[in-house]
Amino acid sequence: MREELIVSGRMNHLVDPNLHIWHWHIPLYLFLGGLAAGILFFASLYTILGKENEYRTAVKIAPFITPFILIIGLIALFLDLNHKLYFWRLYTTIRLESPMSWGAWTLMVVTPISFIWCALNIRELFPRWKWPHSLLDTAEAFFRKNIRTLSWILLIFSLILGVYTGILFSAFNARPLWNTSILGPLFLASGLSTGAAVIIFMSKSHRERMVFARIDLMLIGIEIFLIVHMFMGFLASTQVHIDAASLFLGGPYTTPFWLFVVTLGLVIPAVLEFLELRGFRVPHLIAPTLVIIGGFIFRFIIAYAGQESRWLY
Amino acid sequence: MRYAMAVDTKKCVGCSDCVVACQTENNVPIGYCRDWIVEVTDGTYPQLELEIRSERCNHCDNSPCVRCCPTGASHYSKGGTVLVTPDECIGCGACIASCPYDARFPHPDGHVDKCTFCLHNRVEKGLKPACVSVCPTKCMYFGDLDDPNSEVSVVLKKRKWKTLIPEAGTRPQHYFLI
Ligand code: SF4
Ligand code: SF4
Numbered sequence: 001m002r003e004e005l006i007v008s009g010r011m012n013h014l015v016d017p018n019l020h021i022w023h024w025h026i027p028l029y030l031f032l033g034g035l036a037a038g039i040l041f042f043a044s045l046y047t048i049l050g051k052e053n054e055y056r057t058a059v060k061i062a063p064f065i066t067p068f069i070l071i072i073g074l075i076a077l078f079l080d081l082n083h084k085l086y087f088w089r090l091y092t093t094i095r096l097e098s099p100m101s102w103g104a105w106t107l108m109v110v111t112p113i114s115f116i117w118c119a120l121n122i123r124e125l126f127p128r129w130k131w132p133h134s135l136l137d138t139a140e141a142f143f144r145k146n147i148r149t150l151s152w153i154l155l156i157f158s159l160i161l162g163v164y165t166g167i168l169f170s171a172f173n174a175r176p177l178w179n180t181s182i183l184g185p186l187f188l189a190s191g192l193s194t195g196a197a198v199i200i201f202m203s204k205s206h207r208e209r210m211v212f213a214r215i216d217l218m219l220i221g222i223e224i225f226l227i228v229h230m231f232m233g234f235l236a237s238t239q240v241h242i243d244a245a246s247l248f249l250g251g252p253y254t255t256p257f258w259l260f261v262v263t264l265g266l267v268i269p270a271v272l273e274f275l276e277l278r279g280f281r282v283p284h285l286i287a288p289t290l291v292i293i294g295g296f297i298f299r300f301i302i303a304y305a306g307q308e309s310r311w312l313y
Numbered sequence: 314m315r316y317a318m319a320v321d322t323k324k325c326v327g328c329s330d331c332v333v334a335c336q337t338e339n340n341v342p343i344g345y346c347r348d349w350i351v352e353v354t355d356g357t358y359p360q361l362e363l364e365i366r367s368e369r370c371n372h373c374d375n376s377p378c379v380r381c382c383p384t385g386a387s388h389y390s391k392g393g394t395v396l397v398t399p400d401e402c403i404g405c406g407a408c409i410a411s412c413p414y415d416a417r418f419p420h421p422d423g424h425v426d427k428c429t430f431c432l433h434n435r436v437e438k439g440l441k442p443a444c445v446s447v448c449p450t451k452c453m454y455f456g457d458l459d460d461p462n463s464e465v466s467v468v469l470k471k472r473k474w475k476t477l478i479p480e481a482g483t484r485p486q487h488y489f490l491i
Contacts, residue, residue: 002355008333010349020417021406071358082404083423089384089403100407101383173377173481174413238480311413313478 019175019307020100025080027299030165031194032073033107034187034295036066037162038195040114042212044154047147057203058212060121065198066114071179074107099168106161114145115152162188165299169306177244177309181304186226193219195293197269197288209284213273216291220270244309253305261301265294315374315458316392316430318445319465319474319488320367324452327352327365331444331453335369338431338443342421347428348444349421364491367444367453369428370395370416371477371485378408378417386424392457393486394432399424413481430455 007016009286014021026049042058052059081087091108095101120143122129131137143150155309166187169178234245248257269287276282327350335341335348348369355362372395379387379395386401387408397408397417402424409417409425420426431442436455440446443454456463469488476485 002353004352004354005351008327008350008352009329010346012345012415015409015415015418019410021409021419079425080405082406082419082425083399083402084404085423086384086400086403089386089401093383093385095383095385097380098383098407100381100405104383171381172411174411307410310415311478311481313414 019310022080022303022307023203024300025076026168027303029076029080029297030168030303031178032069033103033161034075034165034191034299035156035194035198035292036070036073036110036114037165037188038192038298039066039198040110040117040154040195041061041158041162041192042195042199042215043117044151044158047151048155055208055211057123057205057208058199062123062195062199062202063114063117063121063209064125067111067118069113069187070107070111074111077104099164099171102160103161103164103168106157106164109157110154110161113150114152115237117154120144120147159188162191165191169302172306174311175244175306175309176234176238176240176311177247178302178306179241180230182226182230182233186223186230187299189219189222190295190298193223197295199289200288201285201292210277213276213284213287216287217270217273217277220266220273220291224262224266224270240309240311243312244305247305252308253301256297257301257305261294261298264290265298266291269294314392314460315486316372316394316432316436317456317458317465317469317486317488318369318372318430319468320441321450321452321454321468321472322364322366322451323490325350325365325367326432326450327367328449330447330449331367334443334447334460335428338434339429341426345418345426347426366489367448368414368416368477369414369416369444369487371483371487372428374484374486375482377411377413377483381407381411385406390432391437392430392432394430395427396429396432397425397427413478413483414485424479430440462475 010016039062043063046055046059078087090104111304163184166183170181170183171177193216196212200209200212231245234241247253269290272282272287329350332346334349336346341347347357351366351368353364370392376395379389384401384403386398388396390396404423417425417427430436432435435442441455445455454465456465458466472490474488474490477487
C-alpha cells in the first residue's frame with residue numbers, strides 16, 4: 001500500500017501540481033474548428049447532391065460566418081503559443097505524426113476555400129456586387145465551373161478538420177482521459193451537430209429547419225452512443241483509465257459534464273427537436289442554442305479534465 | 314550508441330545536489346528545474362519502505378514528445394538523447410502534454426525546456442552530466458548502453474533495475490536500481 005509520495009525540488013510553472021499547459025485557447029480553437037467543419041460539410045454535401053436551392057441557408061448563407069470563425073480560431077491558436085515569433089515554423093514543416101501539424105495544414109486548406117465559397121455566394125447578400133478587377137471575374141468563373149471538384153475537396157477537408165479536433169487530444173497517450181480514439185468521431189459528430197444548429201438558427205425556411213432538426217437529432221443520438229461507449233471503454237481498461245473516467249463519475253467534473261453537456265446540451269435539445277418534428281409547437285431557437293452552448297462547454301471540460309488525468313507512478 | 318542513466322535508489326539520500334548542479338550548469342531559470350527528487354513511502358506504519366529517486370527526462374527510445382512536435386523542434390540527437398531546438402519551437406505545448414512523466418516545462422523565454430543529459434555542454438567534451446558528477450553518494454551512472462564496458466552497462470548487468478511506467482510504451486532510458 002502506498003503511504004505517501006513527496007516530490008521535492010520540482011514546482012515547474014504550468015506543470016505542477018497539475019498540468020495546465022492549455023487554457024481557454026485550445027478548446028475555443030477546437031470548438032470553432034468543429035463548428036466551421038460542420039457548416040462547410042453541409043454546404044459542400046448539398047452542393048454535390050445538387051440541392052443548393054432547396055437548402056439555401058446551408059449552402060449559401062451559413063458559410064459566410066466560417067471565414068470569421070476560422071480566423072478567430074487561428075488567432076486563439078496563435079495566442080496559445082508561448083514562442084509566438086516562431087509561429088511560421090508550423091508552415092515550414094509537414095510532420096505526419098503530429099496532429100498539431102495536421103491541424104495547422106488542414107486549416108491552411110479549409111480557410112482559403114471558405115473565403116472562395118463566400119465569394120461565390122456574395123451576390124446572395126449583395127445582389128448588385130461587382131468585382132473591382134476583371135481577374136476576379138475570371139477566377140469566379142473558374143471556380144463556378146469547377147464547383148463540384150471544389151465541393152469534394154471541401155467535403156473531405158471539413159471531415160478531416162472535424163475529426164482532427166478530437167484526434168489532437170486522443171493522440172496523447174500520456175493523458176488517459178484523452179487517449180481514446182472515440183474522441184475523433186465524437187468531436188466530429190459534435191462539430192456537425194453545432195453546424196446543423198447554426199443552420200437551423202439562420203434558416204428562414206420551415207422545411208429546411210425541419211430537415212436539419214432531423215439531422216441534428218440523429219447526430220445527438222450518435223454522440224450519446226459514443227459517450228456511453230467511451231465510458232464503457234474506460235471502465236473496462238486499466239486503472240489509469242478507470243481513474244480518468246471517475247473524474248466524470250463522482251469526480252470534480254461530474255456535475256458540469258452530466259448537467260451541462262449531456263442533459264442541457266444533448267438530451268433536452270433532442271427532446272425538443274423530436275417534439276418539433278412530431279408537429280408540436282416549440283420555439284425553434286431553443287434547441288440549437290442549447291446544442292451550441294453544450295458543444296462549447298464539452299470542449300472545455302475535455303480539455304481541462306484531460307490535463308488532470310495522468311499515469312500513476 | 315545509446316546514452317542512458319541509472320540511479321541507485323538504495324544509495325540516493327534525496328539531498329537535491331543533482332537538482333542544484335543542473336540549475337547552475339544549464340542556467341535553468343529560477344523557479345524551474347530539469348530534474349527533481351521523488352520520495353515514495355510504501356506500506357503502513359510500522360512496516361514502511363522508502364524509495365528515493367532522482368528523476369529527469371527519460372530520453373525515451375519511442376518518444377511521444379518527438380512524435381507530436383509539429384515543427385521538428387523536439388528531436389533525437391546523438392546517442393538517442395531527446396533535445397529541443399529553441400529556435401524551432403513555437404511553444405505549442407503539445408510535447409508537454411504528451412510526456413507521461415511531466416518532464417518538460419515551458420521556459421519563460423517561450424520555448425520548451427527539459428533535461429538534455431548535458432549532451433553539448435559536457436558529454437561531448439568527455440565529461441559526465443552535471444548531476445552525475447556532483448552526486449555525493451555516487452549513486453548515479455551514465456554512459457553508452459551499446460558499450461558493454463561502460464559504467465551504466467556494467468551496473469545494469471550486476472543489479473536489479475526498473476524503469477518508470479514502462480506500460481506507457483515510451484521505452485524510457487533512465488533506469489532505477491532497486
Ligand atoms: S521522458 Fe518525456 S520528455 Fe523525456 S523523452 Fe520521454 S516522453 Fe519525451
Ligand atoms: S512546444 Fe515546441 S518542442 Fe514542444 S511540440 Fe510544440 S513546437 Fe515542438
